[in-house]
Amino acid sequence: MRTVATASHLRAAEEKVFSEQPGVDLMSRAADAIVSVARVIAPSGPVVVAVGPGNNGGDGLYAAAALAGDRDVLVWLAMGTGHEAGLHAADEAGCRQVDAAEATESLTDASLVIDAVLGIGGRAGLPEHLAMFVDAVDALGVPVLAVDLPSGLDTDSGAAHPSFRADCTVTFAAPKPCHVVGEASERCGDLVVVDIGVPVPDTGVFVAEESDVARWWPVPGPDSHKYTRGVVGLDTGSSHYPGAALLGCAGALHAGPGMVRYLGGAPQGLVVSRFPSVVMADGRVQAMVLGSGWGDLEDAAERLAGALSRGVPLVLDADALSLLPADLPPGSLLTPHAGELARMLGVQRHEVDADPMGKAREAASRFGATVLLKGGTQYVATPSGTVTIAVRGPAWTGQAGSGDTLAGACGTLLAAGLEADRAAILGASLQAITASRHPGPHPPDVLASFFPDVIADLVDVADLR
Numbered sequence: 229m230r231t232v233a234t235a236s237h238l239r240a241a242e243e244k245v246f247s248e249q250p251g252v253d254l255m256s257r258a259a260d261a262i263v264s265v266a267r268v269i270a271p272s273g274p275v276v277v278a279v280g281p282g283n284n285g286g287d288g289l290y291a292a293a294a295l296a297g298d299r300d301v302l303v304w305l306a307m308g309t310g311h312e313a314g315l316h317a318a319d320e321a322g323c324r325q326v327d328a329a330e331a332t333e334s335l336t337d338a339s340l341v342i343d344a345v346l347g348i349g350g351r352a353g354l355p356e357h358l359a360m361f362v363d364a365v366d367a368l369g370v371p372v373l374a375v376d377l378p379s380g381l382d383t384d385s386g387a388a389h390p391s392f393r394a395d396c397t398v399t400f401a402a403p404k405p406c407h408v409v410g411e412a413s414e415r416c417g418d419l420v421v422v423d424i425g426v427p428v429p430d431t432g433v434f435v436a437e438e439s440d441v442a443r444w445w446p447v448p449g450p451d452s453h454k455y456t457r458g459v460v461g462l463d464t465g466s467s468h469y470p471g472a473a474l475l476g477c478a479g480a481l482h483a484g485p486g487m488v489r490y491l492g493g494a495p496q497g498l499v500v501s502r503f504p505s506v507v508m509a510d511g512r513v514q515a516m517v518l519g520s521g522w523g524d525l526e527d528a529a530e531r532l533a534g535a536l537s538r539g540v541p542l543v544l545d546a547d548a549l550s551l552l553p554a555d556l557p558p559g560s561l562l563t564p565h566a567g568e569l570a571r572m573l574g575v576q577r578h579e580v581d582a583d584p585m586g587k588a589r590e591a592a593s594r595f596g597a598t599v600l601l602k603g604g605t606q607y608v609a610t611p612s613g614t615v616t617i618a619v620r621g622p623a624w625t626g627q628a629g630s631g632d633t634l635a636g637a638c639g640t641l642l643a644a645g646l647e648a649d650r651a652a653i654l655g656a657s658l659q660a661i662t663a664s665r666h667p668g669p670h671p672p673d674v675l676a677s678f679f680p681d682v683i684a685d686l687v688d689v690a691d692l693r
């Protein structure tokens with residue numbers, strides 16, 4: 229996992245470095261990293277560097293100077309001025325300064341555009357002349373390497389302001405919110421996080437990576453059997469929504485449980501004919517999943533009370549989220565989407581949309597349980613206040629039933645003994661990674677059927693480390 233830091237976190241950390249190590253040259257370290265990545269993306273050919281007035285531009289100018297040793301480098305002062313010492317270095321190294329028209333014309337031959345206009349000091353959006361340049365870059369498909377972040381984005385949010393669209397972003401010390409949440413994260417391309425000697429501040433916000441999923445996945449050992457691997461009970465679905473039972477079972481089974489018991493109100497024959505390994509008899513379970521596809525079941529409160537009396541961690545999804553008891557069993561997980569979270573907190577949906585991380589954290593604190601806020605960006609908030617953003621996937625998973633399979637998968641992971649936050653991070657990330665590796669409009673149960681291959685591949689790679 230990586231810590232996510234805001235612009236002000238980073239500024240405070242950088243100031244500390246400057247006060248403790250006067251004269252330290254962070255900019256040249258940043259420039260070295262940009263040059264290394266630029267050479268990988270575009271080993272030869274002319275480079276156009278769009279430069280802004282601040283230190284982000286300074287990074288770009290020193291990188292331009294280094295690249296000019298063996299290729300044509302054109303420098304465009306996109307805001308009219310640039311970092312003085314960096315500009316001197318670029319001039320000395322033979323970079324050619326161009327105006328907006330020449331920068332745009334030169335795109336036809338360019339192998340790479342380096343966006344060093346604005347970084348963490350930038351205000352969101354782009355002036356008209358830069359927006360036109362970005363349109364030209366996009367139209368010609370020239371690869372873009374963004375320095376720190378694609379200029380135009382707001383460092384601290386996922387909002388889709390007019391901005392560069394990078395193929396790769398080289399950022400320093402830690403990912404910022406714009407790299408990992410919302411539509412902004414889609415503009416960053418591949419993210420390379422470089423250590424330039426600025427210590428990563430403790431923010432309590434993290435982003436999960438595929439390697440975390442691989443390392444934390446509960447792989448059975450030589451002496452494992454079905455009860456040690458974990459038995460998950462599903463009280464999901466109903467006669468009105470029998471499909472939810474199948475979707476929950478699909479998610480739970482394909483995440484690798486020791487056993488799935490189906491204890492809900494959908495026709496048992498339906499479940500067993502589709503999933504013959506699912507056991508219909510009640511008995512011992514190590515975790516329960518409740519609520520998906522309940523609709524307005526008359527005995528919902530009794531069902532929840534019965535599950536609570538087992539004293540095992542619960543995944544409470546969908547309709548069970550409107551019945552939250554005062555005391556949830558330790559290790560329980562709530563899996564609302566934004567609308568459900570708004571209802572849980574008694575606020576409007578737009579308030580959740582405006583501050584999804586804050587609202588997920590508020591709910592975790594209020595209900596004393598881990599909260600997985602589902603959506604394009606998935607937040608896992610714990611009662612202690614930490615928030616982890618799950619691995620992001622394509623929007624193919626935005627469809628009815630995805631939440632039911634996800635709740636099933638999280639139930640399997642809780643039954644395996646994982647803490648609720650790990651179970652949520654792994655379940656949500658697994659679904660996203662699977663959708664990335666098997667893109668297309670697969671229904672949620674079909675997508676879940678690819679989980680085993682993806683898990684096996686992830687775990688195999690982890691074994692080799």
Ligand SMILES: NC(=O)C1=CN([C@@H]2O[C@H](COP(=O)(O)OP(=O)(O)OC[C@H]3O[C@@H](n4cnc5c(N)ncnc54)[C@H](OP(=O)(O)O)[C@@H]3O)[C@@H](O)[C@H]2O)[C@@H](O)CC1
Nearest residue numbers: 242254255258281282283284285346347348349350351376
């Ligand atoms: N600190 C360090 O040690 C290190 C920092 N590093 C690098 O520095 C970057 C941060 O540098 P920074 O603080 O100079 O801010 P930066 O993003 O270059 O922009 C500020 C300038 O842009 C202007 N401006 C802003 N928005 C605008 C707009 N929409 N339209 C037009 N103008 C706009 C703004 O003008 P003002 O607001 O003052 O009017 C100001 O002149 C960071 O991202 C990283 O790349 C690395 O070298 C590692 C070491």
Ligand SMILES: [K+]
Nearest residue numbers: 343346377379
């Ligand atoms: K930039």
